[in-house]
Amino acid sequence: MSVSELQQEYDEYYSARYWRKWPKGYRSPLWDVMDAEAAAHPEWSVLELKAMQYEVIAANFTPVLFRNSPFFFEMGLRPSEHRGTPDYGLPGSWLTHRNGYVVGESAPEEVRQYRQCSAHAIHLSYNFWDSHHHSTNSTNIIQHGLVSFYRQAEEELAASTDEDERVFLRCAMRGMLAMKTIAEQFAVAAEKRLAQATDERERKFMAMIAQAARRVPWQPAEHFYDGLAVFPFLYEVVGALEGNGLSAYGRPDYVLGPLYERDLAAGLITPEDAYDLIGRMLCFTDCRADKYADWSQAYNTGENGTAMSLGGYDEEGRTVGNDVTMMILRAHRELNLIFPKIQMRVTKDTSQAVQSELNRNWLVGRNVIALQNDEAVIPAQVRAGKSFADASHYTIGACWETIVEGYEHSAGANCYFNLLRILDLSIHDEPETVAATGIICDKLDGCHSFEELYGIYYGNVIREIRRMCNAIGKFGAYWPQVNPSPGYSAALFDCIKNRRDYTAGGGRYNPHALPLGGFANTIDSLLAIKKLCFERDVCSWSEMLAALRADWEGHEDLRQAAADCGAFFGDNGEESLALARRLFSDIYRDTRDLKNERGGPFQLGFYMAWEYIKWGEKTNATPDGRRKGDVIANGITPTRTHQRMALTDVLNSVGAIDPTMAAANASLDVSLPLGKLDDKILSALVRAFVATGNMQMQLNCVSKDVLADAQCHPEKHRDLFVRVFGFSARFVLLPEKWQNEIINRYSYEL
Template sequence: MNLDALRAELQTYYREHSYQQLGEWDYQDPLCRRMDEYAAAHPEASPVQLKAAQYEILAEGFQPVLFRNSPLFSEMGVKVAEYDGVPGLGAGGWLYLRNEHLFYDADPRAREQYLAAGSEGLHLRWTYADYDHHCFPFSNVVEHGLEYFYRQAETELERCATEEETEFVQCALRGLLAVKKIAEKFAAAAAAQLEETSDATQRRFLRMIASTAREVPWRRSGTFCEGLCAMWFLHEVCASIEGLGMSVLGHLDRTLGPLYRADLEAGRLTPEEAYDLLCRFLLHTECKLDLDQPVDQCFNLQEQGDTLILGGCDENGSPVCNEVTFMVLRAHHELGLIYPKLLCRIRQTSPQEYLDAVNRDFLSGRNVIAFLNDDCLLPALVKAGKRVEDARRYVAGGCWETILEGFEHSAGANCYFNLARVLDLSVHESPGLEARTGCPFQRLDGAQDFEAVYRIVMGNVLRALRLMCSRLAEGGRAWPQVNPAPFFSACLADCLHNHRDYTAGGGRYNPHGLPLAGFSVLVDSLLVLRELCFQSGRHTLEELLTAVRDNWEGHEALRVEALTMPHYGDECPESNALARRVLDDIYAGTRDLENERGGPFQLGIYSYRDALYWAQVTRATPDGRRAGDHLSQGLTPSRLRPSAEITATINSAAALDLSQCPANSLLTLSLPLGRITVETLGHLERAFAASGIGMLQMNCIDQAQLLDACEHPERHRDLIVRVYGYSTRFVNLTKEMQEEFLTRTLFT
């Protein structure tokens, strides 16, 4: 097996079509002009009709790009290389960009206040609707084919009761036919290119494309190769035509394992041939990025959101761990890949050989795999009102947001909320902030006991949280008018039956994630306030608030005292009880909220690079943080405390009722490479599975090696670390990101 030709072919094309080469945010595909002309000629067209026209113009006008050393087909040449589908960097975002103003026109003042709150570090200042981190309904199409949904749409068309319902189903039909045409154009292009090459390998792959693309994904996938081709095609083409971020490559071993086994039994495929196909599939994502460059010279700091899920179980609850599982792990390791991100579903009873295969990869110095906990997330998803058989199809998109593949878009990436900043605003004066954000914050001054402190802080948390959610819900209701997606919706369970686009709540489930950041800062600050000012009485509330407002300058002895107080992560019953109370109260205080699509907001505890950026705007807090000190990610305890034992950290997180966090709950750990074995990691992962935590993100590192890499980067080009939901080469990080990584607690 020689993949050099494919790697070179992919890299050449994607370097020429990179974000920088195509003009960054000034890029506009020429087909957008045709869409402008269509809209001008059809002023009466509704948004969903314009979207159907967008599909058809793209299907008619694109020129297939074929990589002759791969059997995969998908590249339409209408977007920048790194683009996953979000609007702005490809022709698929045309309708969204045309209509984006509708989100804000109804209430410009609310929009100004929402953006101001984002600038203040209270939450993200993204758009009201989460157009990123989608998962295509792969299983539905691999199992049934697009023709199945076309026939269903024809039937549903007769049941439509309103003009709006009829328009949606008609446009779904147009979208399905447009995608059929796109595949057929790839087949025709491959047949034509057969005359242009005498290379035996290239001719074999071109014949495979010519044969497969005529049939798949219009009909169901009948072989392992067809399944791979269908999944890659649907992922990339949906990103190219919908203006939606496609950030999941699928649950590969669950979806393709049965096809692989059937191929072997029928003699259609050998294990070696399957492995070659799989390697070519995996190479495509990584080659879109130039991973040799510093992150600050790359699009999105070198993060590419594609995740690939392994392990877990199928819809019936049967364990998934098969030949495809191990082929993916082997290929990812042998090819030295960073992307796609591997997310391994585990449980307490996961096969030892599965954990061992993953852990050998960790101990080789590659920190590229994270773990999803079925024993936590399945009960949490069912508690959130989802059928157990549907919940078993969960994946995680982008970094960690759970998505029920084929049943929902979970909207978990556009509204991270900063608990630490709320604590800050409960202490410090912020003149004009209420007018700018529309959200008042009560100060702690004058609180007579800890319960008064707790009421003030949690009142501020829930007031700001509920205001953010109401702005998202009210503004986000314009989503069906901004960028309906009838093709994507046609493949998503229940949208055709409900005659509604997924943006209008047509999916089976319609949650909106509500991720919380700064959890340890909030809990630790409350613990310090309770112990120092009320339980022990060693200091008055006024003394402590003065020290915090002075950024602890001139109050070092008091700061040292604060840092020795009970804290989240110390496994102490009192600390655990308060942490649980905080989460329980946030959960209870958000259950009545309805999102933009009529579904619930579902809690999560995780954060992205905001753990780095929000630290810069979050002032000193009672836990001993100074202004600008880094925040910890998700459920990870504060890095201000002494190095902690893993057991205490896991047990503290386990004391929380994380079934209240169906969006996910993240624990990030750094472990000392050299003192950890495959067996040790296996024990840790089973303890994690038993803990009730949703996700584990680990690094096995050598601190001395990292420090040497800062001074001599040329010696450590292959040193890979997991940072904020993705992995990259340590030497490519900015100095600020390296420093943040080095200050993380090294657990023992």
């Protein structure tokens, strides 16, 4: 496989359209067209306005085709790296920007306070719903075609007498027809190119597009190439139409494996041709990314956010691991891609061939793959009320956001909650935070027992979690008035059946993630208080409070004692596990009655993105020995202050707190010393990860000496990949503080 000419062609096109080169203050001329249509039809509902948006975009774009690509997807409407989120003045953002004011007008002071919480490191608060982290519904569309959902909508329309339902169904149908129109325009453009092209490869690819774009995504995919072509088409087109961020391709090996085997048996494709097609499809995501830009200039600081999930169980409990799985993994490695992010679903039956192909990445320091454990993730989904068959379709929306693809939008990442910051505010006075957010934590001064202290702290935690979730439920309910998505809803079970948009709860499942941050720091802090102040009498609680309020200045011995109090989360000791189980179970119990913006439940999880450093900078000294500004432990990862940690103890600790309560996901960061690993060791690690019931592992195999050399000689290490959190980056492009954070991570010995 050689796709270098295609990569060069992509680079030439996309490098001129990077976000950092996009016109500042851009406003698409299509906004004027849509404004005029809306003004001419004041009687239109918001759903009808969205359907009009679809049709204006479908009628006013110019298809972009690449001579070295057999795929059709590029509409030329947004910056190269953009995923469809309602940013800037892009065509798909029109309705959101037109209607977004309604939330702020409903209760201005309450909304203002909520939106200040992120700046004060309490919880994410950029919006009351997650307009990012959507799957493309690719499996449903490849298997059934949009036409099947269109016919279902026709049947429901004929049966419904409710006008609101009928409006939704008609607008869903208009959305599907807009996608059909867009595909047909690509077919027309390919036919024109074919008539003019003289290059044999270009003629071949244009002929393929001209035929496929008239079949898919309207009809079910009958051949491997047709199904493969649906992935980039949906990623680009749905994002352009909806104003929602697309970050999950779906499960290409699961849905394409049978098509490949059928074509292969019929003599319609060779393994070499299939591998070439896979490489050409994969590289478009990586080539769109501004890969060598400084973080300060790159869109979303270089995080492309697009993932595909491989492997895992199918609906009947069989482990997926086929030729397509292997070809995707091999192509990703041989092309040295970062994007799309590979989220590898593993089971107790994952083959050694698949495992060894994964290991080939880590053994050369290609830290670009995350592991998902179906033995933990699927039981958590089932406990959350989903069937095994449905849950088997889960995919990861970017970093860790678990989505049952085709059945739900899981709202995975708009309300990270900082448990440690609540402990901080229970200790330290911050009048500016109180004024900005309205959050007042009862202080822990005067506690005479650990139980009293835990009760006050937990009361603060659950009050603020419930306050946040209630705000999401209250103000997020405006989402259907701001940016409904009937076209997207059409292929999401059971929106057509329920005759309701997914933003209004029409999906089969309607969860909202509630990710917790600072968990390990919080457990370690509570353990230090309990042992030093209430068991060993190393110091009084008032003395520890004084040390904390002095940022440990003048109390180094006490700080060291707190950091090494004899128990910590990750030691697999009964004391730490009992406390971890208690806090997690308490939060789970006291959030089961909460309803989100679509009427569904909140799903607990353990993960944060940039916030583990950014919020650490704003979190004061804590009883685990942290000083103000130190990083917060990310996800379910132990803190890094302990002198000796065994990876087996860490894996057992995480598995022991019952991850089935964490349906949103629980992410564990693990760093291993490159040069001391082999295929056998890594395979044993993955088997232990599965057996202990962990959910997600972000694995870094690095040499600290090489990382240090890369800081001094970046020109020698241009393609040194590291796992930052839920995504990978070139180490030399990271800011120094992020480089140091990765270097300072605890490295386990195996």
